[in-house]
Amino acid sequence: MSGERPPARAFAGAAAHRKSGTLLVFGGAHYGPGFSDLVAYDDLWAFQEGDAAWRRLVARNPGPVGRSAPLLWIDRDRLYVFGGVTAQLETLNDLWAYDLRRNRWKELSPNGAAGAPLSRHESPGSGRAIDRRLLLYGAEHFDPLAGLPSRTTRPRW
Numbered sequence: 001m002s003g004e005r006p007p008a009r010a011f012a013g014a015a016a017h018r019k020s021g022t023l024l025v026f027g028g029a030h031y032g033p034g035f036s037d038l039v040a041y042d043d044l045w046a047f048q049e050g051d052a053a054w055r056r057l058v059a060r061n062p063g064p065v066g067r068s069a070p071l072l073w074i075d076r077d078r079l080y081v082f083g084g085v086t087a088q089l090e091t092l093n094d095l096w097a098y099d100l101r102r103n104r105w106k107e108l109s110p111n112g113a114a115g116a117p118l119s120r121h122e123s124p125g126s127g128r129a130i131d132r133r134l135l136l137y138g139a140e141h142f143d144p145l146a147g148l149p150s151r152t153t154r155p156r157w
Contacts, residue, residue: 005054006045013072015079017100021049024057024079029068029087040066040087044079044098057098063105064096077101 006012012028025045031038042065044057064070067084070092074080079098085091093116095109109116 003053004056006043006056007041009041011069012041013070013081013084015072015074017074017077017079019077020100023047023049024072024074026072026079026081027064027067027070027084038087040068040085042066057103059098059105060103061105063098064094064107065092067092 006025007030009028009030012025014023014025016023023046025047026043027041029038029040042063044059044063045054046057047054064081065086067086070084071082072079077100079100081096081098083092083094092111093109093113094107094111095116097106097108098104099106
């Protein structure tokens with residue numbers, strides 16, 4: 001393997017675009033001992049199966065803030081990013097779509113939007129929609145007062 005590769009990270013989100021044979025990876029974090037030097041990545045990478053090469057996808061417009069443990073899935077030619085946790089340990093419930101053909105991000109639902117699921121990270125998911133829908137159930141949510149994770153199992157959306 002040659003060329004640029006993503007920096008080492010933990011808790012990145014990933015989804016496979018089967019039509020193109022590409023694995024897409026977004027976000028993740030790097031942290032030192034005791035969560036010192038915490039960095040939440042906001043970069044998007046593609047691994048092309050055919051030539052076994054990584055390439056960084058740089059969108060034409062700003063996208064989601066850096067985050068660890070977001071949920072990613074693909075529907076047609078769009079990559080969706082939901083939730084995650086920032087370097088400041090703020091759990092998110094924003095929803096973004098990245099158009100693979102147009103190389104553009106679009107925010108579909110801002111963080112804190114009424115009617116959106118609770119903010120969360122480490123959401124279990126399949127990485128693909130079924131009948132153009134994604135089932136979201138469970139995950140972790142940081143209590144803003146205590147700063148401690150709590151499990152949420154109330155399905156929304």
